[in-house]
Amino acid sequence: MLTLLFLLVSSSKMAPMMLTLVSKAQSGRILTEEELEKLKTDQILVSEFKQQKLEKEAQKNWDLFYKRNSTNFFKDRHWTTREFEELKACREFDAQKLVLLEAGCGVGNCIFPLLEEDANIFVYACDFSPRAVEFVKQNPLYCSERCKAFQCDLTKDDLRNSVPAESVDVVTLIFVLSAIHPEKMQMALNNIYRVLKPGGIVLFRDYGLYDHAMLRFKSASKLGENFYVRQDGTRSFFFSTEMLMDLFMGAGFQSLVNEYVMRETVNRKEGLCVPRVFVQSKFRKPDQ
Numbered sequence: 001m002l003t004l005l006f007l008l009v010s011s012s013k014m015a016p017m018m019l020t021l022v023s024k025a026q027s028g029r030i031l032t033e034e035e036l037e038k039l040k041t042d043q044i045l046v047s048e049f050k051q052q053k054l055e056k057e058a059q060k061n062w063d064l065f066y067k068r069n070s071t072n073f074f075k076d077r078h079w080t081t082r083e084f085e086e087l088k089a090c091r092e093f094d095a096q097k098l099v100l101l102e103a104g105c106g107v108g109n110c111i112f113p114l115l116e117e118d119a120n121i122f123v124y125a126c127d128f129s130p131r132a133v134e135f136v137k138q139n140p141l142y143c144s145e146r147c148k149a150f151q152c153d154l155t156k157d158d159l160r161n162s163v164p165a166e167s168v169d170v171v172t173l174i175f176v177l178s179a180i181h182p183e184k185m186q187m188a189l190n191n192i193y194r195v196l197k198p199g200g201i202v203l204f205r206d207y208g209l210y211d212h213a214m215l216r217f218k219s220a221s222k223l224g225e226n227f228y229v230r231q232d233g234t235r236s237f238f239f240s241t242e243m244l245m246d247l248f249m250g251a252g253f254q255s256l257v258n259e260y261v262m263r264e265t266v267n268r269k270e271g272l273c274v275p276r277v278f279v280q281s282k283f284r285k286p287d288q
């Protein structure tokens with residue numbers, strides 16, 4: 001079922017013919033015949049040896065990503081408070097301090113807009129790339145009274161070594177779970193569960209099944225079902241809402257929202273249409 005539909009017309013002089021359509025839906029994107037055929041024929045998997053190497057070097061590959069791109073790759077994510085009103089509304093009283101954990105923080109594109117907007121927020125931020133964590137600490141908006149950035153592999157290191165158990169109100173998990181091997185996703189969620197307060201929530205956004213990026217992978221990039229490797233060795237999984245629900249339920253969460261966000265950018269002049277698919281969800285740790 002389609003729950004929302006709105007239209008944005010680009011005002012940029014460079015792209016006067018660009019239209020972006022955004023919709024939220026319970027069911028996923030329907031593929032064209034051509035796309036179905038591409039996915040059906042693309043069945044050869046990367047060798048087991050190379051897959052194991054990629055897993056062993058996951059941290060190194062992300063660290064090299066930040067060595068190459070420093071803080072210039074991702075844009076600041078100013079949409080988080082619009083899309084996730086809990087970031088403002090989940091306080092019982094206005095002056096209540098909100099404790100947030102940005103799991104897989106990268107260089108802080110998600111946390112710094114929040115720290116600027118909200119004076120009453122304390123942010124834990126972790127990533128397994130030491131370079132990314134260092135970039136966060138070097139940001140002029142970083143200060144130890146309001147943030148604590150630390151290195152942590154969500155699939156291995158107990159978050160409770162840096163964050164008190166059951167102390168966090170909101171966890172943001174933005175384009176991170178897709179970078180983790182599907183067999184280890186559950187461990188990452190169990191880890192997050194332990195530091196969330198009862199009643200605390202996870203705000204999730206990541207790549208959805210049949211996103212444009214999934215269909216653009218060349219052959220010999222496939223690691224498994226809906227799982228691919230990029231040229232630089234970083235990996236990306238594409239989620240169905242069903243699979244995501246199973247993962248979160250498996251860790252003990254309740255589902256509040258779990259839907260596809262579909263964005264179609266149409267360049268009418270060049271006849272191009274880029275269908276992006278994301279999954280946007282909210283999961284809650286039950287009260288005790």
Ligand SMILES: C[S@@+](CC[C@H](N)C(=O)[O-])C[C@H]1O[C@@H](n2cnc3c(N)ncnc32)[C@H](O)[C@@H]1O
Nearest residue numbers: 062104105106109127128129153154174175179
């Ligand atoms: C696409 S970036 C997203 C960064 C940030 N959340 C944002 O919204 O800009 C994915 C991040 O996940 C981190 N990551 C991947 N696997 C991880 C793991 N097992 N533990 C901790 N961080 C991980 C990577 O180092 C990378 O910084």
